[in-house]
Amino acid sequence: MQIHTPRLTLRAFLPADLDTFVAYRSDPEVARWQGWEAPYPPESARTLFTRASADLPPTPGEWRQVAVARRSDDLLLGDCAFRRSDDGQQAELGVTLASAHHGQGYASEALAALIDWLFDEVGLHRVFANCDPRNPGVIDLLRRVGMREEGRFVASLWWKESWVDELWFALLRHEPRPWRLTGDTTTARSPRGATAGRSP
Numbered sequence: 001m002q003i004h005t006p007r008l009t010l011r012a013f014l015p016a017d018l019d020t021f022v023a024y025r026s027d028p029e030v031a032r033w034q035g036w037e038a039p040y041p042p043e044s045a046r047t048l049f050t051r052a053s054a055d056l057p058p059t060p061g062e063w064r065q066v067a068v069a070r071r072s073d074d075l076l077l078g079d080c081a082f083r084r085s086d087d088g089q090q091a092e093l094g095v096t097l098a099s100a101h102h103g104q105g106y107a108s109e110a111l112a113a114l115i116d117w118l119f120d121e122v123g124l125h126r127v128f129a130n131c132d133p134r135n136p137g138v139i140d141l142l143r144r145v146g147m148r149e150e151g152r153f154v155a156s157l158w159w160k161e162s163w164v165d166e167l168w169f170a171l172l173r174h175e176p177r178p179w180r181l182t183g184d185t186t187t188a189r190s191p192r193g194a195t196a197g198r199s200p
């Protein structure tokens with residue numbers, strides 16, 4: 001699977017992505033909001049790249065990462081992640097960008113394309129995400145791509161040595177998607193696919 005948006009390609013990870021991937025996962029400001037600790041071990045990245053190169057869509061319950069690369073030079077900017085629910089009809093979403101690439105709309109463009117693919121190609125019924133209410137970047141992002149805030153669970157998650165709240169967002173297939181990509185957005189599927197809360 002490859003998805004092209006005006007500025008990005010969502011694709012499988014390549015060996016050349018490894019150092020960049022390890023570097024942004026090792027950034028304490030990125031790791032703070034995600035399920036790993038900084039520094040991020042290269043060995044974990046190799047394991048994740050191998051798992052991410054398996055066929056799509058993944059087995060329910062399994063997180064899959066999709067590399068987000070700049071279309072002009074194929075530089076890895078970050079990744080999206082999704083995990084299908086046990087019923088196979090829903091998916092939890094996650095996204096991470098290297099700090100150097102924040103504030104340019106790349107995360108919105110990538111996440112919107114992943115959502116379109118999950119609804120229009122995979123045929124899911126619902127996508128959802130949860131985040132820490134203290135993480136304004138992701139809250140803005142989820143709203144920008146049209147996800148509805150569904151509620152706040154209070155002190156519901158034991159997270160990095162303390163109880164934290166969770167904000168939950170969701171979108172149904174038939175609901176409006178304000179961030180519709182137009183023009184040269186294309187999806188190509190191949191037998192060996194690529195792929196992409198708080199992802200592992």
Ligand SMILES: CC(C)(COP(=O)(O)OP(=O)(O)OC[C@H]1O[C@@H](n2cnc3c(N)ncnc32)[C@H](O)[C@@H]1OP(=O)(O)O)[C@@H](O)C(=O)NCCC(=O)NCCS
Nearest residue numbers: 030033095096097102103104105106107108131137138197
């Ligand atoms: C969550 C995360 C991916 C959001 O990144 P982001 O850069 O804020 O989001 P986008 O890439 O969509 O960029 C949006 C910003 O770019 C601006 N922008 C600039 N050019 C743009 C363009 N061409 N198109 C759209 N937006 C553009 C927008 O106005 C917006 O700015 P604002 O935040 O000042 O309103 C990032 O903060 C991150 O990786 N954090 C660490 C990991 C994390 O917390 N993940 C979520 C865990 S649940």
